[in-house]
Every structure is written in C-alpha cells, then in structure tokens.
Amino acid sequence: MIIGRVIGTVVSTHKHAKFEGAKLLLVQPVTLDDQPKGPALLAVDGVGAGIYEKVLLVIEGRAAAEILGRKGAPVDAAIVGIIDAIDVDPALVA
Amino acid sequence: MQLARVVGNVVTTRKDENLAAVTLLILQPIAPDGTDMGRTLVAVDAAGAGVGERVFFVRGKEASFPFHPVEVPTDAGVVGIVDHWSLT
Secondary structure, eight states, X not given: OEEEXXXXXXXOSEEOXXXXXXXXXXXXXXXXXXXBOSOOEEEEESSOOOTTOEEEEEOOHHHHHHHHXXXXXXXXXXXXXXXXXXXXOGGXXX | OEEEEEEEEEOOSSSOGGGTTOOEEEEXXXXXXXXXXXXXXEEEESSOOOTTOEEXXXXXXXXXXXXXXXXXXXXXXXXXXXXXXXXX
16 A cells, blocks of 8 residues: 545546446655655545545555445555554664 | 546457457546656547547556456556546
C-alpha cells in the first residue's frame, strides 16, 4: 500500500456498471516527507476521505474491488484509510 | 485508475480471437492539470469512449473483467468517461 494525498474529485456519469455509486477521488502519491512522487491516480473512496487528507491507498484489483463491494469490478486502486499520523526514525530512512 | 485522453484507435484483423469485437483505443495518460504524462498505450474499451474524450482506465487483469466470461487478453481498459474533475 502507499501513502497519498487527496487532491481532487472526479465526476463520471457514463462509466462501467460496477462503478455505480462509487466515489472517485484523485490522489497524489507522496513520500514520507510529504513530497509528491509519481503520477496522480484515481481511486475509489471507501472511507469518506476529503480533499487534502492524507490517505492509505491499496493499489491492487482484488482488494480495491472489495472496498467497492463488488466482485470482479474493473478497478485497481482504492482508499482504505485516512492517515492521522506517521512517525519515522529519520536515521533509518535514506 | 488513471486519467487519459483518447487520441485514436487501432484496427487489427489478424488477432487473438478473444479480441474480436473489442474496440482498441489509443490513450495518452494525462496529469490532473491536463498535461500529457508518459507514453501512449493501447487499451480495450468498456465504456464506449470516442476519440477526443477524456476517460479513466484501469490496468492489469481487471481490465478484462468487463468482458467476462470472454478472457480478453489485455492489461489496460477504459472503464469510464470523465465529465469533469475539480482540483483544490
């Protein structure tokens, strides 16, 4: 799983049926010191995350489909948690 | 999933039979500010998207799920057409 920050919302009315009622958020993956890293991606929101919140993302289809509650959904990323705090021993991080 | 622009389509007549009757679109992934990002790719279309439209696509085996039970050999599939998105 990776850490990301919610940067926006996406509206799509014409989409695959299994996305019905799913909330789609734009998430920018960030490093441990909160710097953007890598391409922003779309994730299904499973926990009601809001804009700017730091979130925990799962980047795998089966897990993401579980969050969406629909087996076999064509989805590959989902927000599974809202991060309150991260503490890291700076000596251990490159 | 990732945002992308549909920039074209691909026609192939000699192909795996599971790809028959599947539309192949050329996608240019884009960043949230709309600028192009990374290489173009070919994706199967499960949302009825047209050239020029902005879409979102899924990567991996999940891209073949919309065509179940046909085992479409693909690793990317358009699953939604984006009306608009808002950035903070």
